Amino acid sequence: MSDEGSAAGARRGLAQRQSGVLSRRGSDESGPREGEAKLLQAAEALLREGTSLAELSVARITERAGLTRTAFYFYFRDKRELLERLTEQVAAALYEQAEQWWGGEGAREELAEALDAILRLHREHAALLRAVVEASTYDEPTARFWRGLVERFVAGTERRLVADGVDPVQARALSVALVWGVERACYQQIVGSTGVSDADLVAALVEIWDGVMAPRRRPRAGDGASVTR
Structure with a gap:
């Protein structure tokens, strides 16, 4: 490419970025990230209302958000990136719940609270999580992301298992089985195919997790347990 062509390309790129910024500012004076939030909220709202992933076009998202296509591409490369960023927000909330148990005493009550909160978050964001999980079955980038x-x-x-004294190899295998078991159970629950209540599912998951964790839990100082030397 000639220097003249490179310069022209650079000018076009700058003009596009400036256009995106101006468009974003025109409808988003209150903050630089509000436009992004509007697009994320619009996409999840459309999914909740029954819009399929195939029907969830950039045009529909921007129309719902009250923004332009230029603004959309200022924040996201494509629809997949928008869905990934939206899912990351939900995953962060799920992770926060899990961390309360990972960093706690490992009590059964803490485990029950964490699993209950995780299932409730799945319920709250059911349409989004269902769409992403289903997309992961045929779209390899989405599968890697999930x-x-x-x-x-x-x-x-x-x-957590290693900290409780479990052999690292065994800890890895147990963690894969436990976590993917929760992922599958929560997914099946939100698509409505289990035939059990949320409370009963959480109780069953607690039985499984506590059944694995309790026998392997290292006694902690002050818990009244003796340590065999």
Whole structure:
């Protein structure tokens, strides 16, 4: 490419970025991230209302958000990136709940509270999570993204098991089974195919997790348990 062509391309790129900024500012004076938030909220609202992933076009999202296509592409490369960022927000909330148990005493009550909160978040964002999980069955980038999110929970559980004295190899295998078991159970629950109540599902998950964790839990100072030397 000639220097003249490169300069022209650079000018076009600058003009596009400036256009995006001006468009965003024209409808988003209160803050630089409000436009992004509007687009994320619009996408999830459309999914909740029954819009399929195939029907969830950039045009529909921007129309719902009251923004332009230029503004959309200022914040996101494409629809997949928008959905990933939206899912990351939900995953952060799920991770926060899990961390309360990972960093706690490991009591059964803490576990029950964490699993209950995780299922409630699945319910709250059911349309989004259902769309992303279903997309992961046929779209490899989405599949890698979803596996990466779940791996964070596997790694957190693995660290907790190792801290409680479980052999690292066994801790890894147990964590994979436990976390993916919760992922599958919550997904099936939100699509309505289990035939059990949310409370009964949480109780069953607590039985499974506590059944694995309790026998392997390292006694903690002050809990009244004796340590065999």
